Amino acid sequence: MSRVLIVGAGLTGSVCACLLRRELQNKVHIVVWDKARGSGGRMSTTRPPDHLSHSADLGAQYITATSAYAQSHQSFYSELLSSGVLQPLLAQVEGMKHKDDDRNYVTPLGMCSVVKHFLSESGADLFFEHHVTGVYRCGASWEVERKEGASETFDAVVLTMPVPQILQLQGDVGQLLSVQQRRQLDGVVYSSRFAVALFFPPDVVFSFPWAVRYVTNNSCICYIAVDDRKRNTDASGRGPSLVVHTSVPFGLEHLERDKEDVQPIILLELSKLLPDLPQPISIKCQKWRYSQVLTSVPDCPGHMIILDQPLLICGGDAFSHSNFDGCVESALSMLSVLKASLTPTGRAN
Structure with missing residues (x-):
C-alpha cells in the first residue's frame, strides 16, 4: 500500500484526497498534514473563543459556478447540493457584478463544511499543527520534516500550499526545480x-x-x-x-x-x-x-511535477485560478498523475 502525503487541508488538498480514495480505494494510505489548527485553508470558518455558537467565514464567502463549470463539474455540485453542504444564494446582495448564467451557492454550516465534506469522504489520516519545513529524497521515497516532531517517509508527496511556501521548503525541492519551473513559480502573484x-x-x-x-x-x-x-x-x-x-x-x-x-x-x-x-x-x-492568485503559473495543466519517481507534485489555485472550480480542476489534474504513478499499470516501463 502506497503512503501518500498531501500537504494542506484546504479545498485542493481535500478534493484530491477524496478523489484519490474513490479511485484507488484501499490501495493507498492517504495522510493530510496542515500547519493550522483546523481544516479549510482560505475556506475557513472561525468561531470566537468564548461564544461557541457563533461562526463566521473569514475567507471565501460563497461559490460561483459559471455555466461551463456547472456542466463540467456537475458531479461535484450535485454531491454538495444533495448532501446539504451547498444551497443557492437567495439573500439580498448589493453591488454584485453578476452574469445571468452564473449560479451562486452558500454553505449553511460555513465554507469550511465543503472542505470537511471531502476530507470525510477521503478517509485520510488528518493531522493539524503539522508544519512541513523540508522534503528530502530518500531512495524511492520522500522524507518529510515538520517544525515539531519526527520526520516521516512517504511514497508520494502532494504540495498544495501557496507557492511562496513551497519555495521556502528546505531539502531537495529547490534543487529539483528546473530553471523554467523556478521562473514560473517566482512569477506567481497573490493579492x-x-x-x-x-x-x-x-x-x-x-x-x-x-x-x-x-x-x-x-x-x-x-x-x-x-x-x-x-x-x-x-x-x-x-x-x-x-x-x-x-x-x-x-x-x-x-x-x-x-x-x-x-x-x-x-x-x-x-x-x-x-x-x-x-x-x-x-x-x-x-x-x-x-x-487570491492574481498571476498564476503559465502553461500548467493544474499542477507541476517536480519529480516523477518518487512522485513529488504541487498544485492548487496558483496552477489554475482562484475559485472553487479552479481548485477542483487542479485536484483532477493531480489525480491523473497520482494514478499513473501509484498503480503498476500506469507506470512507464
Whole structure:
C-alpha cells in the first residue's frame, strides 16, 4: 500500500484526497498534514473563543459556478447540493457584478463544511499543527520534516500550499526545480487582504435589509456580509455575525503590519459606513497574506511535477485560478498523475 502525503487541508488538498480514495480505494494510505489548527485553508470558518455558537467565514464567502463549470463539474455540485453542504444564494446582495448564467451557492454550516465534506469522504489520516519545513529524497521515497516532531517517509508527496511556501521548503525541492519551473513559480502573484469578524449578542437585529454589500467608494473596505443572512440561516439564540473584507490596495499597503494594529483602522472605517452598528461582544481579525492568485503559473495543466519517481507534485489555485472550480480542476489534474504513478499499470516501463 502506497503512503501518500498531501500537504494542506484546504479545498485542493481535500478534493484530491477524496478523489484519490474513490479511485484507488484501499490501495493507498492517504495522510493530510496542515500547519493550522483546523481544516479549510482560505475556506475557513472561525468561531470566537468564548461564544461557541457563533461562526463566521473569514475567507471565501460563497461559490460561483459559471455555466461551463456547472456542466463540467456537475458531479461535484450535485454531491454538495444533495448532501446539504451547498444551497443557492437567495439573500439580498448589493453591488454584485453578476452574469445571468452564473449560479451562486452558500454553505449553511460555513465554507469550511465543503472542505470537511471531502476530507470525510477521503478517509485520510488528518493531522493539524503539522508544519512541513523540508522534503528530502530518500531512495524511492520522500522524507518529510515538520517544525515539531519526527520526520516521516512517504511514497508520494502532494504540495498544495501557496507557492511562496513551497519555495521556502528546505531539502531537495529547490534543487529539483528546473530553471523554467523556478521562473514560473517566482512569477506567481497573490493579492493580500485583511478580514474582520464581529460577533453580536442574541438580541441584536440590524436595521439594514441586505445580507451582502459590495463597497465601491471606500479605500479600506470592499465587502461586508451578515453571515447568517448570507447563509439563509437563523441567528436567533446566538446573535448575528458580520464579516468585513478590506480592499486589495489596503491589504498591500498594510501587509507587513500586525493585524492588531490594522484592526482599529478597519473598525473606524466600518463605523463610518454603518454608524448605527451595535457594540460587538467579540472581534476576530485575520491577515490573508495569500488571498487570491492574481498571476498564476503559465502553461500548467493544474499542477507541476517536480519529480516523477518518487512522485513529488504541487498544485492548487496558483496552477489554475482562484475559485472553487479552479481548485477542483487542479485536484483532477493531480489525480491523473497520482494514478499513473501509484498503480503498476500506469507506470512507464
